[in-house]
Each structure stands twice: as structure tokens, then as C-alpha cells.
Amino acid sequence: DQARISLEQAPSEVKELAETVDGMLIRLSDSWGHQRELLSNVSHELRTPLTIISGYIQSILRRSDNLSEMQTEALKTAASEADRTVQLLQDLLDLARLDSDRMQFQLEPIILNDLLHEVVGMAKQYSARIITLDLKPDIIAIKADSHRLKQVLLNLIDNAVKYSEPATPITLKLNRENDRAIIQLCDRGVGIPLQQQGRIFERFFRVDESRNRAGGTGLGLSIVKTLVEGMAGNITVRSQLNEGSTFTLSFPAQ
Numbered sequence: 001d002q003a004r005i006s007l008e009q010a011p012s013e014v015k016e017l018a019e020t021v022d023g024m025l026i027r028l029s030d031s032w033g034h035q036r037e038l039l040s041n042v043s044h045e046l047r048t049p050l051t052i053i054s055g056y057i058q059s060i061l062r063r064s065d066n067l068s069e070m071q072t073e074a075l076k077t078a079a080s081e082a083d084r085t086v087q088l089l090q091d092l093l094d095l096a097r098l099d100s101d102r103m104q105f106q107l108e109p110i111i112l113n114d115l116l117h118e119v120v121g122m123a124k125q126y127s128a129r130i131i132t133l134d135l136k137p138d139i140i141a142i143k144a145d146s147h148r149l150k151q152v153l154l155n156l157i158d159n160a161v162k163y164s165e166p167a168t169p170i171t172l173k174l175n176r177e178n179d180r181a182i183i184q185l186c187d188r189g190v191g192i193p194l195q196q197q198g199r200i201f202e203r204f205f206r207v208d209e210s211r212n213r214a215g216g217t218g219l220g221l222s223i224v225k226t227l228v229e230g231m232a233g234n235i236t237v238r239s240q241l242n243e244g245s246t247f248t249l250s251f252p253a254q
């Protein structure tokens with residue numbers, strides 16, 4: 001019943017709310033330096049209602065079989081906007097934590113061969129894309145926070161999927177170079193123009209909005225970079241327009 005009542009008003013209400021939240025976040029991010037604490041609290045407070053809204057919309061979509069095509073489309077748009085805003089809030093929360101050094105890293109020895117297998121398995125759960133693993137037989141270990149490292153790799157995989165055609169390959173490689181462990185994620189996607197490659201790790205930076213078919217916040221890579229550096233690693237990109245991109249992570253090997 002609740003789902004039916006929401007159905008009457010959901011699309012316009014939810015869209016309006018998502019727009020309001022987006023506007024608030026833009027204003028908040030303008031005064032980033034002074035507002036970390038507030039941002040962190042607001043992110044927390046907004047995430048819960050948005051997640052509930054998204055849940056209601058999903059349940060209406062699942063349970064109602066008498067929706068018109070227009071209603072279904074409107075609800076799907078509202079749901080994806082709500083999800084995008086939840087993701088934005090999660091990203092902002094992570095950045096606020098990283099900025100205030102409240103992000104705790106649980107550093108432990110990690111066998112990368114195992115972790116990469118696990119990450120590819122996790123990626124399978126939310127994308128139909130096949131990620132090919134290219135591992136050498138030798139075991140390579142580093143000291144890192146496994147939860148955060150998975151977050152980094154899933155974020156890079158998510159981008160590779162977003163910015164390439166479904167039929168093109170995505171490869172995750174592991175190598176050792178002297179005393180460094182090298183993880184590379186290669187795609188054959190749209191690539192990044194040379195003059196913008198230096199900026200993609202900046203907060204809110206997105207290469208030319210018009211080519212960004214898939215939604216995003218422009219925060220993912222700035223979080224990735226901060227997390228990698230927080231675990232004594234570094235990240236670089238090599239990319240050619242319309243050919244593809246390779247993101248390289250390097251960590252001290254154990």
C-alpha cells in the first residue's frame with residue numbers, strides 16, 4: 001500500500017529532492033576547507049533518507065505490473081539519480097575522512113595474487129564484463145589495507161567498464177619490478193586526452209561532460225589516489241584517445 005501511495009507522487013518529488021541535494025553539495029564543496037566536519041555530518045544525514053527513497057522506488061518497480069512506459073522510465077531515472085547521489089555522498093564522506101586523517105588504514109601483509117582473484121570475482125557481481133587476469137606464477141605480497149585496496153581496484157574497474165564499449169577487453173595485470181609490486185588495469189576504451197591526463201586525479205574533475213555517457217561524480221580517482229598514497233603506493237595513468245587507458249599502481253613489495 002505504501003508503495004502505491006508513493007507511486008502517485010514519487011517521480012517529481014524524488015527528482016526535486018535529488019536536485020536539492022545536488023545543489024546543497026555543490027555549495028558545500030565550494031567552501032571545502034572550512035566545512036569538513038559539517039560535510040561529514042550532512043553526508044551521513046542525507047544518505048539514509050536517500051537510500052530509503054531508492055529502496056521504495058525499486059520496490060514499486062519490482063511489484064507493480066500496471067505501470068505505463070512513461071511511469072517506469074520516470075521511476076528508473078529517479079532511482080538512478082538517487083543512487084548516484086548516494087554514491088556522491090559516500091565519496092564525499094570518504095574525502096572528508098581522508099582530509100581530516102580520520103581514515104584508519106589496517107595495514108597487513110597481503111598476497112596480491114589472491115586479492116586480485118577476489119576483486120575480479122566481486123566485479124562479476126555487478127557487471128557482466130569479463131575482466132581477464134594476467135598473473136605470473138610467482139607470489140607477490142605487499143603491506144596494505146585489503147578493504148581499501150579492493151575499493152581502489154573496484155573503482156578503477158568501474159571506470160574501465162564505464163569508459164569502454166562492452167565488447168572490448170579489460171585486463172588486470174600483476175608484476176614485480178625490482179622491489180616494487182606493479183598492478184595494472186588496461187582498457188581499450190575512449191582514452192583520455194594528453195592535456196587532461198594530469199588533471200583526472202583532481203577533485204570533481206571530469207573530462208568533457210559530453211562524452212561521459214555514464215554518470216559519475218568526478219571524485220572517484222581523487223579518492224583512489226589519496227588511498228593509494230596513504231598505503232605508501234603511487235598511481236599513474238598512460239592513455240591514448242580512442243585507444244584506451246592503463247592505470248598503474250606501484251607499491252613496495254614485501
Ligand code: ADP
Pocket residue numbers: 159160163187189190191192200205206207208212215216217218219220221222245
Ligand atoms: P567519474 O565519477 O567522472 O568517473 P573519476 O574521478 O573516477 O570520476 O574520473 C575522472 C574522469 O577521468 C572521468 O570523468 C573520465 O572522464 C576520466 N576517466 C577515468 N577513468 C577513465 C578510463 N578508464 N577511460 C577513460 N576516461 C577515464
